[in-house]
Amino acid sequence: MFRNDLLKGKVAVITGGGTGIGFNIGMRYGELGAAVAICGRRENVLSEAVSKFRDAGIDADYHACDVRDPAKVAETIDHFMDHFGHIDILVNNAAGNFISPTEKLSPHAFDAVLGIVLHGTIYMTLDLGKRWISTGHRGVVLDIVTTYAWTGSGYVVPSAAAKAGVLAVVRSLAVEWAKYGIRHVAIAPGPFPTEATRKNLFPIPEIESRIIERVPLRRVGRMDEIADLAAFLVSDNAEYLNGSIITIDGGEWLKGAGQFNHLENLTEEQWKMINEISRRKD
Ligand code: HXC
Ligand code: NAP
Numbered sequence: 001m002f003r004n005d006l007l008k009g010k011v012a013v014i015t016g017g018g019t020g021i022g023f024n025i026g027m028r029y030g031e032l033g034a035a036v037a038i039c040g041r042r043e044n045v046l047s048e049a050v051s052k053f054r055d056a057g058i059d060a061d062y063h064a065c066d067v068r069d070p071a072k073v074a075e076t077i078d079h080f081m082d083h084f085g086h087i088d089i090l091v092n093n094a095a096g097n098f099i100s101p102t103e104k105l106s107p108h109a110f111d112a113v114l115g116i117v118l119h120g121t122i123y124m125t126l127d128l129g130k131r132w133i134s135t136g137h138r139g140v141v142l143d144i145v146t147t148y149a150w151t152g153s154g155y156v157v158p159s160a161a162a163k164a165g166v167l168a169v170v171r172s173l174a175v176e177w178a179k180y181g182i183r184h185v186a187i188a189p190g191p192f193p194t195e196a197t198r199k200n201l202f203p204i205p206e207i208e209s210r211i212i213e214r215v216p217l218r219r220v221g222r223m224d225e226i227a228d229l230a231a232f233l234v235s236d237n238a239e240y241l242n243g244s245i246i247t248i249d250g251g252e253w254l255k256g257a258g259q260f261n262h263l264e265n266l267t268e269e270q271w272k273m274i275n276e277i278s279r280r281k282d
Contacts, residue, residue, distance in 0.1 A: 012034045191221060215252045
């Protein structure tokens with residue numbers, strides 16, 4: 001759906017770009033002409049992903065980094081600046097998450113998730129943003145959140161709190177840093193099953209099938225759908241989009257919000273009866 005040179009000449013840093021959604025975004029950016037720089041904690045995962053990018057003819061590099069460590073974040077951005085000469089796009093995609101009754105969580109469990117999702121996003125954005133501002137370089141930050149960032153959700157409270165914080169950062173910096181030519185946008189995905197979601201969030205098949213039932217379009221998302229959206233949002237064609245959070249969830253969260261959406265379970269017979277009652281003139 002795009003010109004092959006949509007992102008030509010751009011360098012994109014993608015946190016957690018070795019797996020899942022981040023990897024698929026990297027592949028799409030590369031196909032559209034960008035150079036791709038990925039980071040994450042596991043060196044073997046990153047090096048395998050970079051081999052796949054290079055096999056597809058994409059200019060790619062990696063640096064192992066735990067985004068919870070600001071010194072490592074600075075080292076990683078130094079590394080990519082040395083390697084590519086500039087960075088134009090930052091995708092804050094790295095995350096940690098698991099389902100659990102909240103009362104069973106320790107403070108350290110909260111720290112682990114908030115550290116990756118909220119602090120990690122802030123450290124990456126702050127480090128790169130300072131460099132962009134001091135050199136007058138324009139840039140775009142794309143943060144991957146979730147739909148429960150604004151509704152909240154039981155059983156994933158550390159993640160919900162962290163993603164809500166990221167949303168506040170997006171909306172705040174979209175305004176504050178616009179004067180420097182830095183845009184902030186976000187994607188709120190619904191269910192896009194990956195190895196990690198299957199392990200950490202849908203570890204039993206019943207959870208995944210329940211999630212599909214919640215989606216009005218009755219299916220989960222496809223990687224090409226989120227990767228194409230991520231490409232558009234960081235492209236020069238989206239230059240007037242700033243502070244926007246685009247939901248891509250088949251209508252899932254709105255279904256939960258609308259008070260009468262459960263009526264889809266009524267039978268024809270029940271509708272007939274309801275119609276008769278509501279039209280009765282008494
Ligand atoms: C309860 C848990 C836990 C679990 C870990 N902890 N797993 N508590 N249930 N399943 C607790 C530990 O006991 C420990 O606390 C603390 O969390 C830190 O654990 P570590 O293993 O030391 O942490 P760390 O190595 O830093 O790993 C981070 C992690 C892990 C978040 C815990 O799951 C991870 O690395 N995940 C990355 C991949 C991932 O989660 N991807 C999913 C993204 S999908 P104590 O007190 O015992 O020391 C997503 C989708 C949302 O976000 C929407 C879907 C529809
Ligand atoms: P994933 O494959 O587990 O991706 C997470 C990535 O983050 C991994 O590559 C992981 O690599 C990296 N990471 C984790 N902790 C890190 C740390 N401390 N420092 C650096 N990197 C770290 O999961 P995914 O499903 O693709 O999720 C990607 C994004 O989409 C996340 O922000 C998630 O919240 C969001 N999302 C996903 C879904 C979905 O259904 N898949 C739905 C809504 C939102 P290492 O473990 O090697 O560090």
